[in-house]
Amino acid sequence: MDLSSINPILLLASLMVAATPILIAALGELVVERAGVLNLGVEGMMITGAICGFAVAVETGSPMLGFLAAAAGGALLSCLFALLTQFALANQVASGLALTLFGLGLSSLMGQGYVGIKPPPTAKLDIPLLGDIPVLGPILFAHDVMVYVGLALVVAVWAFLKYTRGGLVLRAVGENHDAAHALGYKVVRVRVMAILFGGACAGLGGAYISLIRVPQWTEGMTAGAGWIALALVVFASWKAGRVLLGAYLFGGVTVLQLNLQAAGVDIPVEYLSMSPYLITILVLVIMSADRSRAPASLGRIFHASG
Amino acid sequence: MFLYAASGNAHKKAEVWRRNLRNDNILSAEWGNSRDTRRSRTNPRLRLRDVIAGKGQYVTENLLTINGLTKAYPGVVANDTVSFEIGVGEVHALLGENGAGKSTLVKMIYGLVKPDSGTMTLKGALFAPSEPRVARVAGVAMVFQHFSLFDALNVAENVALGMENPPKQGDLATRIRDVSETYGLPLDPYRMVGDLSAGERQRVEIIRCLLQDPKLLIMDEPTSVLTPQEVEILFATLRKLTSEGVAILYISHKLEEIRALCDHATILRLGKNVGTCIPRDTSAREMAEMMVGSAFEAPARAGRDLGEVALDVTGLSLNSPGEFGTALKNIHFTVQEGEILGIGGVAGNGQDELLGALSGELQSDAEAIKLKGEPIGRMGPTARREMGLLSAPEERLGHAAAPDMSLIENALLTGAQRENLMNRGFLKWADTRSFAKKIIEEFDVRTPGPDNAARSLSGGNLQKFVIGREVLQRPEVLVVNQPTWGVDAAAAASIRQALLDLAAGGTAVICISQDLDELMEISDRFCALNEGRLSDIRPAQGLSVDEIGLMMGGAHGMEVAHV
């Protein structure tokens, strides 16, 4: 065992990379849940995004087109969820599970020709000057563009919810859909848009895994990242800033255990691989004391009578 | 004294009257029959509206004309060619029983529901709002009875949501402070709405409306959440508004209030306009008969002998399980066999919590609640039921009954123990069915049969079922919360009669209600819940409205409008 082989700077830098997919997916889900909808299909949308992004990036040679396709794919899949829950008024828990099962099947069908291929590399933004700062440079300023997109998204979601009329309406719909309806807001329209946004974010997050983080395509490669993103929203008490904190915490645990595996720590690999999931459970337990922040209409079916 | 306030608007208003007097022929004060309104549609013109005794004659112009509005839902015609008119600066009452079609009508005016046929004219122009936004822009504002505030948002955010083009948060907060002071409705714009009392929540709704300079303010049962003192203040605010030319459509079934406040009343029954009257000149009894369609018997109250103390509550304190609930603080009372204790109070002052603490859903110190001397504070609902303490919560669907379950299954819900409906956990469905049938027969529950789901019943019928289910189990103590809320008058009378009969048979009855008339009608002693505390208990007979209001907490820090 050789712990000195772990480079703290690389560790912190890769932490940001490891955190990005769940950060983006969780932000999307946060918006969905603030609108009062519980979409448990994040895992399914992520894996669909992962294969859509991968396939398009490989076919076109452009990772950016890949990411766009991933967002579109995730959003398209979330359309199904929106149809089920907003128009057919189906149970949201069951519909979310259906979405995940469907997404897993769909992705492995779509991904059959893509196993073992390398995707085109995504360029790193080597920001001149900033990237050259010792220690901080490689940690903060030498990543691919999606890392910064993720960070920008945190700010954007926070500002949208806090300062804009649209954000206020979205929160109102999530708090009390009957009241929002009585005031004349289009509950279903707001929710469908939130669901589509959540789907696009999950798709982006998934594509980040298949195009940058891993990067290759294997079946079921998201390995629970979507579920962890869901847990992250609870951890964050439905606040964008705390999603960032949670994602980095989780990214840190993941990266650390991978580093420990590489360093040959005397613990079987399987037990180290469990740790992110166990940490997630632990965090959920700690956070469940504070349940007051959940949007009041979360998961409830809205049906305007008359 | 509030009507003709010395404000800038008074001058303008006088101008309007003069113009109207010049231009219009004078019709009689009695109007509203269909021929009249049909004529006014083709020729919308200004007319003399009203004569108010002692206040002289005045004329107003028409603000809103409703003409033949019809709205049908599958199986029921909610509104059937309803026509009437509301004048500028008028308080117009819309009176009717539950299910008479009041809320459908109001939803059409507010743009939430589109009429099947019929038209509306606002200020002479055709008015067909496709959504509430359009109605608000046209000057129609609405104060809802339920469902329009967001607990987890602050006052300013709640107000902003009800406005078309809200100013920035800071400016809005200033405007909220200004308006709330002008109208005597103090409010902190940055408080969470969930932490406000029922009266304060209503202020949020009213201010939300006032900030938009409405021409027509619709108020749906506004006084159901207020103490008598608060009602007075609300009326002062409303009179100030009408003096500024705002018309108010006032929905209520409280006749005395309507007589005190409203210039005209339109009465709906089964979706039809059955008449219009001037409330000041009409007795409450006449209006009630128009509303109900027939006279019904008021409950008869037999003299009763009181027995031993059945339930003894001492020092009951309890935190509310809900985020925005009310904690119970040091509650003391006793009820004797054969007695009805009425517990009044404005909604949200601990009624749900008190019922929960008595039914066993919430547990307290063992000694805080004693049933016939036995401490039961730690027992759950099942054990309490076995001992004879039964209850019926306020919320029928989802609390007292499971909406999607059949009446048979709902009979089992509380009847399993005392009616002996199971054997070592195995259910006796045949016995349960006959218990359900017995409730249906003895309490005149209108339903095709016991296999029907609870939610298929009307509010009144389901409430009869719920009360009947407990009454038939011969309770030692029965606790009911809002036994006649949202129930039509005939069903309400029969429920009250059932409670009186039960007490006559020696049961101790605790009736928690927000309907003061009901409490005065049936209770022997009266007390009120205010912010989780119980007032002194006084004999119900001879209590004045003022005294009752003070027991309920007076005006809760509201102030009289600066007029």
Added chain:
Amino acid sequence: MLRLEKRPQPSAFWSWLTPLIAVVVTMIAGGLLFGALGKPPIEAIRTIFWEPIFGEFSFYYRPQLLVKGAPLVLIAIGLSLGFRAGIWNIGAEGQYIIGAICGAAVGLAFYPTESWVIFPLMVLAGALGGWAWAMIPALLKVRFGTNEILVSLMLVYVAEQLLAAMALGPLKNPEGFGFPGSRNLQQYPSAHNAEIITGSGMHWGVVAALVAVIFAYILLNRHILGYHIRLTGQAPRAARFAGVRPRLLILFCLGASGALAGLAGMFEVSGPTGQISIDFNVGYGFTAIIVAFLGRLHPVGIMLAGLLMALTYIGGEIAQSNLGLPAAAIQLFQGMLLFFLLAVDVLTNYRVWLTSTEAA
């Protein structure tokens, strides 16, 4: 424009018809999907739904129906109890794995002793293992209010890692030439969950599934506990008013579904699969969710749905070898089934009206 109007009560007629509609619609959509993949659609559907029961080799496939259906039914029955009460155990796959590990571990601990006690002990261990694994989310929910959906799901990934660790470590076959995986229990008579009637596919797991169906039926329809489960799911506040103690109910529902999933895993590892290996679990725990919903959370419905789902597994395998249909297509097909079921379910609770488009 379509308009929905809530029915005064759920329609019994539609509640039985909607699963059938969902199956038919899925067949059509599946046929289109297979067509898009360049396979003959009708032939593919026929292969999946007809071949296993009435085809040339049905004598081989029919018993497989029971073998594949039993774990699905067993798990789905357990899940349905929780789902009815609004308690969402999504981690049956994990409980299935742990049940298998515990059952196999007990069996292997006795190796090579032969005794009739071993198998019953394994059954007990399997049930206990699944129960204990499900107790983690149950206790966390009861004690801290932690979301059981996420915890039970996270535990699936933990269980998968544990499975790998066991297959590579403590349970590895010492005579297996270093290959991962345990001894084959099929070759250890005392621990083997053999067919009760040779060639019928009827092993002890099938018996257990049938017993579970009967028990669940009685529980839900004839017993106060089942009534309380249904009441809690439909109206939680009314349940508390009726005297239900929600915490006990959570412990019971999660515990029961965990134990049944554990049993399923144990019967599988000691029978059809035979050994603990890294890829022992094939997703029965997730497919059982579809089975539970397709069966309308009703025990008899679940039994039929389990058989249908087993049919798609077997038919899918045949289509895979005969027509070259990808395995993922079958997975997708099953996912679609749940989708369509949820979509047509609206007919049970709502009337759908066709209204003329209203002017905006």
